[in-house]
Amino acid sequence: MPVGVIQFFLEQKGYGYIRVPETREEFYVHRRELKEPVQRGDKVRFVIKENKQGLYAAAVERLKENL
Numbered sequence: 309m310p311v312g313v314i315q316f317f318l319e320q321k322g323y324g325y326i327r328v329p330e331t332r333e334e335f336y337v338h339r340r341e342l343k344e345p346v347q348r349g350d351k352v353r354f355v356i357k358e359n360k361q362g363l364y365a366a367a368v369e370r371l372k373e374n375l
Contacts, residue, residue, distance in 0.1 A: 311371070314350045326352060326365050337365040346370055 310328055312335070317324030322339040324346075335356065346352060346368070354365040 309353045311353050314346050335365040341366045341368050343369045
């Protein structure tokens with residue numbers, strides 16, 4: 309499971325982006341994929357899935373320590 313950092317999350321719109329520091333890849337995340345609330349800077353673990361729009365983060369869980 310990749311580990312990344314929440315770049316931003318717009319609670320009112322229900323989406324945000326996760327960035328993987330090592331590769332600089334960014335993945336879209338929708339609130340339905342969050343196991344708990346997140347905020348900018350939270351370190352998270354997630355699964356990468358694909359749909360017709362491309363790759364996205366799923367099963368996102370916040371890790372105890374942050375970067």
